[in-house]
Amino acid sequence: MRYCKLCVLPDTRPNLTLDADGICNACRSHGTRPRIDWASRETAFRELCRQVSAKTRGYDCLIPVSGGKDSTWQTVVCLEHGLRPLAVTWRTPGRTAIGQRNLDNLIALGVDHVDYQISPKVEGRFMVKALERFGSTAIPMHLALFNIPLKIAARFQIPLVVWGENSAFEYGSADEAHTGFKLDRAWYRTYGVTHGTSASDWVDADLTEKDLAGYFGPDPDELEAQGVRAVFLGWYFPWDPETSLQVAKAHGFASDPGGARTGYYDYADIDDDFISIHHWLKWYKFGFTRLFDNLSLEIRNGRMTRAQAVDIIAAKGDQTPYADIEKFCAFAGISRGRFFEICERFRSTGIWNRDGGVWKIRDFLIPDWRWDEVHAD
Numbered sequence: 001m002r003y004c005k006l007c008v009l010p011d012t013r014p015n016l017t018l019d020a021d022g023i024c025n026a027c028r029s030h031g032t033r034p035r036i037d038w039a040s041r042e043t044a045f046r047e048l049c050r051q052v053s054a055k056t057r058g059y060d061c062l063i064p065v066s067g068g069k070d071s072t073w074q075t076v077v078c079l080e081h082g083l084r085p086l087a088v089t090w091r092t093p094g095r096t097a098i099g100q101r102n103l104d105n106l107i108a109l110g111v112d113h114v115d116y117q118i119s120p121k122v123e124g125r126f127m128v129k130a131l132e133r134f135g136s137t138a139i140p141m142h143l144a145l146f147n148i149p150l151k152i153a154a155r156f157q158i159p160l161v162v163w164g165e166n167s168a169f170e171y172g173s174a175d176e177a178h179t180g181f182k183l184d185r186a187w188y189r190t191y192g193v194t195h196g197t198s199a200s201d202w203v204d205a206d207l208t209e210k211d212l213a214g215y216f217g218p219d220p221d222e223l224e225a226q227g228v229r230a231v232f233l234g235w236y237f238p239w240d241p242e243t244s245l246q247v248a249k250a251h252g253f254a255s256d257p258g259g260a261r262t263g264y265y266d267y268a269d270i271d272d273d274f275i276s277i278h279h280w281l282k283w284y285k286f287g288f289t290r291l292f293d294n295l296s297l298e299i300r301n302g303r304m305t306r307a308q309a310v311d312i313i314a315a316k317g318d319q320t321p322y323a324d325i326e327k328f329c330a331f332a333g334i335s336r337g338r339f340f341e342i343c344e345r346f347r348s349t350g351i352w353n354r355d356g357g358v359w360k361i362r363d364f365l366i367p368d369w370r371w372d373e374v375h376a377d
Contacts, residue, residue: 001287001351001363007296008309008365012286012351030300038238045236049081052159059086059112061160064149066092067103069267070164072253073244074233075106078162085162088152090144091117092272093124093331094324098256099271105252116148118214124332125207126215127274131339134195135285135346137328138278140215142194147217153228154218164244165234240301241265262319263290264298264312274328276321283318284347287361291316314366 001010004024011018017025052060060083065071067089078085089103107113123140130139153161199215209216220230233239245253245267255267262269262276269275269290279290295309329336352359360371 001361001365003365004296006306007299008288008292008306008313009296010286010288010292010365012348013288014286026296027300033238036238041236045233046081048160048231049078049083053082053084055159056084058084059156059158060084061162062086062088062149062153062156062158063111063162064145065089065103065106065113066271067099067101067106068271069241069245069248069253072102072106072109072248072251074162074164075109075111076247076251077233077237079110083160085111086152086156086158087111087113088149089113089115090141090148091115092141092274093117093120094273094275094327096271096273098254102253102271105254109251114152116144116152116214118144119211120331122207122211122214126202126212127328128332128334129202129207131342135281135343136195136278137274137281139194139197141275141278143197143199143215147199147215150220150223150228150230151217153230154223154226157228159227159229161228161230163230163232165239166232241268241297242301242303261324262321264294268294273324274331276319276324277328280319280321281343281346283320284343284352286348287351287364289319291319310365314369317370 001012002018002022003010004018004027005022006027007024009016009024009026011024019025019028049060061078063071063074063078063085065075065087071087075085075087087107092099103115118140126140127137131137149161152158199212200209202212202215203209223230248267249255253267256270258266260266260268262279269279276290283289291313295304295312298304299306299309325339326336329339347359351361353362354360355371358371361369
């Protein structure tokens with residue numbers, strides 16, 4: 001494994017590459033921000049708001065929301081620009097108390113809201129199938145997150161869908177010139193975290209097309225041809241987790257008093273008991289965790305040095321979410337042993353090797369890592 005010389009991300013991260021100087025494309029992309037004319041982009045957003053408001057008699061835009069700090073920020077920005085939004089949530093089967101509190105707060109800002117829940121029996125079976133096939137519990141989540149808002153936008157003839165940051169740009173999968181400002185078919189297929197699958201790819205004798213109805217949605221390109229645009233707000237305004245956090249807190253958002261569930265931030269991924277498992281599985285497959293992603297953002301935004309980030313990773317360890325794994329197993333109807341058995345299939349032997357009966361990562365960022373602190377099956 002090789003690591004970026006500026007941040008702490010390894011070259012095993014999907015779609016991340018290191019150049020001849022050992023700098024990753026995420027850091028290089030972030031370095032282009034000072035050259036962006038943000039004033040003209042904000043003007044472009046104002047013009048977009050004017051256009052959609054002029055053509056609607058109902059909702060001006062749809063905002064996919066979880067109640068997190070970013071969706072709170074999205075909602076505040078849209079309201080401040082005079083839009084009349086419909087907020088739409090895919091209701092996770094693992095919604096937390098703090099997640100419900102923050103969602104209620106977001107709705108109270110002054111928006112109509114749809115809380116769309118898929119049958120937990122279907123969701124549980126689907127999550128296990130996704131774990132078994134791709135080593136990811138989050139494929140159902142991402143199919144629902146992307147398709148439910150687009151489906152409702154089409155049904156209500158809402159001309160604009162406002163997403164938050166462009167994750168492909170912010171986390172280094174591609175430069176902004178490649179991904180652009182809108183969520184279209186190409187973006188969804190490449191960066192939608194569904195392993196290139198759609199709901200139809202999961203239809204079988206156990207999960208019928210009717211069972212999976214909530215995961216089907218309109219094609220983004222066809223939707224745009226009908227006059228519905230899906231854009232990233234992070235293209236029009238500079239996205240920074242700290243900036244969106246301060247806006248969200250000023251409008252009632254609360255962090256988790258128990259600290260970070262996974263990663264570095266005590267305000268991210270706090271609305272769902274199961275999202276930590278999705279992030280943790282990167283440890284088996286790619287040899288890094290959510291913490292690496294979060295700390296790399298902090299380094300790029302000048303709030304932390306690389307050396308400080310390395311010390312934090314050493315102190316926090318791999319952050320295996322044991323409590324959340326127990327909750328998931330109870331929800332999905334599988335044993336803890338079965339869960340770890342499936343996960344082991346996706347441990348990348350290209351980066352992991354057995355040493356004295358203990359799995360270790362070759363050339364790891366931290367030489368004296370505590371490899372013997374492993375889960376007990």
